[in-house]
Each structure stands twice: as C-alpha cells, then as structure tokens.
Amino acid sequence: MALESQTDVSTLTATQQSVRAQRHVLLTLSRVWAWVFLIALIVFFSLSVSITSEGDVNFLTLRNSQNILIAITPVLLMGLGQTFVIIAGGIDLSVGWVMGLSSVISALLARDLVARGIDPTPAIFLAFAGGIAASGMVGLINGLIIARLKVPPFIVTLGVSFIVRGVALLFSGGQTVAGLPTQLRDFGNESLLYWVGGGANQLHFLRRPEVTGEQLRALDRILGWPVVITAIVVAIAIFLLHKTQFGRHTYAIGGNKEAALRAGVPVDRHTILLYVMSAVTAGIAGLLHSARFSGGSPTAGDPLLLGSIAAVVIGGVSLFGGVGQISGTVIGALIIAVLQTGLVMLGVEAFWQFIVVGSVVILAVLIDQSRDLIIGRAES
Amino acid sequence: MEPVLSLRNILKRFGGLTAVKHVNLDIFPGEVVGLVGDNGAGKSTLIKCVSGVYHPDEGEIQFMGQTMAFSKPIDARRVGIETIYQDLALAPNLNISANIFMGREAKRRYFGGLIKTLDEEKMLSESRRVIDSLDIRLPNFGAQIDKLSGGQRQAVAIARAVYWNARLMIMDEPTNNLGVPEQRKVLDLIRKLRESGVPVILISHTLPDVFAVTDRIVVMHRGHKVAEKQTAQTDSQTVVEYMVGARSDVRAD
Amino acid sequence: MSKRFLLLTLVGLLVLSIAPMLAVAQDDDTITIGFLPGVVDPFYQVMEIGVRQAVEDSALPVELVVQIPENFNPSVQTPILDALVARGDLDYLIIAATDKEQLIAPLQAAHDAGIEIISVDTFIGDGDYVNGPVTFPLSYIGSDNVEGGRIAAEALAENVGGTGKVYIQNVTPGISTTDQRAQGFREGIAEFPDMEVVSEDFNNDDENTSVQQTSATLERESDLVGIFGTNVFSANGAGIAVQNAGLSDAVDVIAFDATTFAVEQLRAGVVSLVIAQKPFDMGYLAVQFAIAHNQGVSSLPKRVPTGYAVIDIENVDDPEVARFIYQVE
Incomplete structure (x- = not known):
C-alpha cells in the first residue's frame, strides 16, 4: 500500500554508510560555500596585502571593514528587493534609475522644505517619505503592468526605467541637486559608534568626539547610519522571506505560478507588492545617497544596477526563479566589495581589476551551479 | 440518494465548434466514475466546466443540491471540487507540507495579529497526519517536491485535496508517465478515497485502469455522452466500440 | 505585444515623415x-x-x-x-x-x-x-582637456609645495575628455620631480565606488597629498573618503568642472580646488x-x-571668478 518504502538504515552496509557520511560532508560544505568563498577572499587579501605592501598596511582593519560595509549599502539595498522579485521569477531593471529618482526627490524636498522655514529634522523625514513614496509609485506602475497586462517584466521594467530616468532628469534639471541642510550630510556620514584609536582607545556612542589632528585620523566610525538602516532592512527582508506567508508565496510563485494561482495564492496582488518592495528598497538607497553625498543625483543608481544583480546571483538566487535566500545576497554583495577594495589595496592596475572582478563573478556562479549537482547527487 | 454533482443539459461552444452537446451526468457519494473517449470527444471540456475553467453556454451545474456558477477555478475549489491535473499544480521548489498548505498557510499571530509568521510545526504535523491517514509513505517531509517520484507527487496532490475536505475529486490522467508499480499505488489511493466517501471522476485513456477502479463508465464521442454503463456489466470491447462511434445510446444530430 | 509594437512603430514613422513639412519656411x-x-x-x-x-x-x-x-x-x-x-x-x-x-x-x-x-x-x-x-x-x-589636466596638476602642486604622492579618480576608460584630463594631469605632475602619480582607478561615474576606491588607496598610501577627480562625482566621492578618514587637512582634492554642487562641496571643505571650463x-x-x-x-x-579658471575657497566669492560657476537660474 505504501508508495515507496523508506530505506531501512539497519540494512545498509558499512560502505553505504560511509558514502552517506561523505555525502553529508559535501552537502554541508556546499550549503555554506558562499561563506567559505568570502572567508577565503578575506584571508587571501589579508596575506597578500601585508606581503606586497611596503610598511604597515593591513587589509583586516576596523576602518577597512567599515569602508566595505558602507560600500555595499546601495548595492545591497537594490539587491534586497530584487532578490524577492527574482525568486518569484521576475526581474526589475528599473531599480537603478528609481534610486536616482528617490535621491533627486528627497533632495529637492529637503532643500525646499528647509527653504520654506521648516526645521531641518522634520523636513528630512518628510523628504525621505517623499522619496519613498515616489519610488513606491514606480513599483506600483511596474507591478500593475506586469500583473494585470501580462507584459514580461524584463520589457516593462526596462521601459519604465527609461521613463523614470527622464522624470529624474526633468526634476533635477539634469544636475546634482545641491543646497541640502547640513543635518542630512551628518546623517549620511556619521555613525552609531565611534572608536578613537592610536593610543587613546575610547569608544563613544552616538556622539562624535571632538578630536583634531592625529586623533582625528585615528577616529573610526563604526556602523555608519547608512549601514544601520541597511541592516534593519536586511533583517526585515529575512523575516519576510523566510518566516511569513508573504515569503512562502514568493517562492510558490517562482516555483510554479500556475500552481500558486490554482492554490489560491493572490498572484497578481503579490506580484504588484513585490515590484513595489523592490522599488522601495532602491528608493531607500537613493535617500542614503542624497545624505552621504549631500546632493540629489539622478544618475546615482544607474551604474550600480548590474552590480546589484550580480550580487543577487552570486548569492545563489536562480534567475529562473524559485530559489534563493537573503543571506546569499548579503554575501554576494560582500564578495564583490571585498574584491574591489582588496584589488585597489593590492595596487592592481584598473584594467586588470575589471578582468578579475568579472572572472570571480563567473567563478562564483559556476561553483554555485556545481553545488546544485552535488546536492542533487547526495540527496538522490 | 442525492447526487453530489448533477450536470443538466451542459453545452459548450468554442466559436463555431460545439465541444460539449447537451450532456447530463450525476455523480453519487462514494463512487468512482470513469470518463472515457477519444481525443476531442469533449471530456476535458466538460470537466473544465465543472472545475470552473470554462463557463457552459447552456445547462446547469448542481453541486450538493445547489446551482453553481463558477467564474474562476478557485470558486470550484472553495465548494470542494478538487481537480488534480497532469501537471500536478505543485511548486517543485517547496517541500511537502508547504505544498499541502500552499495558499492556505497556517500562521502564528503575535501582537494581536499585527505580525503573523508561518506555523511550520503545525503544517508539518497536519501534513504527516493526512499522509499517514492515506497510508502513503514518503521519504522525508523536508524534501522538495522536485526530489520526489511522479507517484509520490501524485500522492501529495491527492493528500492536499483530502486535507482540504474535497467533496468531489476530478483526476485527469493520473497514471500517465508513471511506472507500473506507481500506477498501481495511485489506483489504490483512488479506492482509498472511495472508502472515505469522496466521489472521484477519473479521466483516462488507459482502459485497464478504468476497469480496475471505477464503478461506472461514461463514454463521450464528438461532444455527446454516448454511453453510461455499470463497470461490472460491460467490457473493454464494448466501451471501445462506443468510443470510436460504432455504437451509441443517443441519436446523432 | 508584437501587434502593439508594430502599431507604435507605424505611428512613429508617420509622425517622423510629416514633421519636416511642419517646419515653417524662414x-x-x-x-x-x-x-x-x-x-x-x-x-x-x-x-x-x-x-x-x-x-x-x-x-x-x-x-x-x-x-x-x-x-x-x-x-x-x-x-x-x-x-x-x-x-x-x-x-x-x-x-x-x-x-x-x-x-x-x-x-x-x-x-x-x-x-x-x-x-x-x-x-x-x-x-x-x-x-x-x-x-x-x-x-x-x-x-583643451589635456591643458585642463595640466592646469589641475600645477594648481595642486602649488598647493602642496611641489612634493608628494597623488592619485587619480577617473570615470570610465574610453571617454576622451576625462582620459585627456588624466593624461594632462600626469604630464603636469611629471614636471615636478618630487611628485608621483601612485595610481588611477575608474569609478564608473559612481560616487559610492569613488569613496570605496579612495578609502582603499588611503589605507595603502598613508602619505598621499592630493587626489585629482576627473569629474565632479569622482572628486566628491574622493573628498568624502578623505574627510571620513580625518585627512582633510593633509590631502587636497581637485574637482574638474565648476557645477554649483562642486562649488558647494568646495565651501563644505570636501574638495579643495575646482577647475572651471568656460x-x-x-x-x-x-x-x-x-x-x-x-x-x-x-x-x-x-x-x-x-581656457580655464581655478576656483578655491579664497577666490570663490570674487565675482570675476564666480562667473565661471555653471549656474543655471
């Protein structure tokens, strides 16, 4: 009566059991391969930077770790929403210019609200709300066209990205929006913790210590506000994707859209929400850009689009949908950033940097694919 | 006994083509009815009218004594008409319990329902319960569907329908693409469903399967219901004659 | 899809073919x-x-x-x-x-x-x-962009006393203007025997990448004295990296092109010199x-x-210099 009887462990021979154990090790290794890869990169750069540099240059420093963390924030934010979209079998090519639009809108609002006599802090909050609302609108348009009119997401988001680009350029007049309140600059460049090294060795919380000269150079900002915001968004994304019905539906749609539809998953509504989410995380990246660089730039996100998709793919999200995790995207973004920073610190010539980064991206995805083979073999 | 499903004078056209012509059919509790016919005989169209994919142009569908007008497949599922398609309607990247609960996930509520998380434990234990009740054995509940065999997937789909209180099960070629031992297991499952009182409409080209599990056989030819026989009182030869149009219990147009 | 596309193309062609007729004869x-x-x-x-x-x-x-x-x-x-x-x-x-x-x-x-x-x-x-x-x-x-790069090199050399290591933040290889600026800058620095260009990186016109690359370079070259950003984004990112490393008083950042934003960053101390075209x-x-x-x-x-104008914090308010800021009202 049973469909398939489970293999009885007691009847396994010793060799079968040892093969099983080997497979288990392989399986475990392949599941954490991205971490292994990242750690290997860090070890490689730590050694090679110390060996090749004259004097006391180290890769593994507090400052460098913070530089890398802040460098991944825009790429990661764009990649977070994208992770959901790609898992559900879509793609969002508009996030680059959405980031730019959000940067421009928030900068314009912050500048003009302060100019009209509103206090900088509430003005900045309103400006951020405006940037996110504008981004969300773009996501809504993407989602509506994809879900209701059944146009392929690749085409829709490509078309919308052109429109958003035009809108962002129109709003900004094609130039960086300047004249922002200094509080915004502080938010973008200050941090949760401060460490004064160089002998003083003090940790400060929230308030930047007043230091000058040599001490100023020994001042490290730990967990800059953009990093804190991004970490919060990452935590929310992990919760949503891995713990809630929303996340489960995302996987279901990516796995078999027709099945999800028949099972009563509100596929259209869900698809719309996914594109809104994707635009909103890109929009947050735009706000942080305005803050860090104290200017609203329409072109802020365009150069980052491909990097963000690369991070998602390196992290193990399948472009065919249905597979992937948030932690993968985080590691993917880290791998690219560690690589870029490490190569500059090694003094590798710029043209070679392109070649190395491209090769590692392909290598990472190749390893990920062979991982699927290993899992497939080990589980069968 | 009241029929579970009662089709009255169903007619369905596609442009100039009439795919189903004035078909009447009753399905009673606890019976397995085979629906057979050549390709294009209209059996799939008829079944899609029942499962809410198509709307009949004429006629009436009564389910549990009530007249139904389905606009979407989900409407039919809500009243308990479950259709198990050949492509199975499972998400290959999700595990067994996630598939059984797809679209109707069990949730835990926090902060007065403000935050809801998936209740994986409940979904797992309930899935185990329903799978056990059907005497199905599956390797590992954490396994993704794409790691299961065709018969196991068929079983998961059936378990899902049973769990959600299917009152009528429609199975479209459930034994296609399966090995012989697995085919037999699927037929066992159909018998199991009959024992639990759930009627089954079985669409199949495989006449031995149809004779093995059905109580009644309905034959369609060119949109007409041309025969309705008790399985025990007919044989393959006769059914084939009806299928190819050599015999008919209705007058042709 | 394809039908809609075809229709749009036809309408587009129609409009294009009529457009010249609409032009009024002068x-x-x-x-x-x-x-x-x-x-x-x-x-x-x-x-x-x-x-x-x-x-x-x-x-x-x-x-x-x-x-x-x-x-x-x-x-x-x-x-x-x-x-x-x-x-x-x-x-x-x-x-x-x-x-x-x-x-x-x-x-x-x-x-x-x-x-x-x-x-x-x-x-x-x-x-x-x-x-x-x-x-x-x-x-x-x-x-002349080569000349512009040379002027940037001379202005920087003057600021740092003609000695020390400098770094170039460039946009994307293959853009003639920025490549020529970098080339001119290298030529200009070569005139000063105690100065050296340590490296050049490309940021793909992204300020974030410019920050990342400059931060890494500052880690490697602790005695850097100047950075040439071949456009405003490159310089702004470099300037923010310098500021966050607490090196604003030790490293001069030169921006090419006098946009209002570049001038604002000059006033904020993020960049030290702005090279203005006319x-x-x-x-x-x-x-x-x-x-x-x-x-x-x-x-x-x-x-x-x-020709060019060199803007710094001293002369930025001088109307003779301020008129070179790319100001659009």
Missing part, C-alpha cells in the same frame, strides 16, 4: 542657427545661455533652434541631427559631437546640404580642422562666429581654446 534675411549640445546637463545649459545671450546681443535677425539629446550618445544624437538637417532652413549648426568618428559622416552630409558646422566643447576627427582628416567645419571652440564663452563665441561668417568674414580661426 524669410531669407534671417540667420538660422541650430544648437545641438551633447546631453542635458548644467555645462551645456550654461553654454545654451551663452548662445542665447549672443543671439540677443546680435544686431542682425537670428533664428535659434535648440535640440538637446537625453543621452550623451551618438546613436541618440545622430537622428536629432538628421532631423535638424531635414528642416532645410538651417544656415549654421553649433554642435558638441558625442563621438569624434561616428558624427563625421552625418555632419559631412549636413555640410553638403549647405549648413556650416561649428564644433563646441568636443570635436570630430582629431580636432585639427586645418591639417587633420576633417577640415569642413568652420571652427572648434572649446577647452561653456558660456564657448556658446557666445560660436554664435558670434556664425554671424561673422554670415557677414563675409573669412579669416575665422579654426581652433579657439577657451
């Missing part, structure tokens, strides 16, 4: 000048202001036609150029060609149609309209050249370098 005394810059940005906007000012200042009737491409890209600019030629009423075209090779043929066709070409900011061929491969344009009016002068001069040619002047120079 009366013969008016000088009609087309202005086709590279892209929507403040640099070209200031140039346009120069163009319009010259038209306003002109004693003769001048009709101005302005078209601005959305992208700095020959495949975007060429159709607009063709449409301008198709109007049939242009006497002169002031253009910032977006590619020095790909625009030669379309501009030759325009010239053959009786339109005189004046290059502003960028050139076609090798920019030498006397002895080079392309000689049909009237003149090339624009900054787009207003380019636009103004180009219109004056067209009018002069129309009046029969035949000895116009084939090349006019418009």
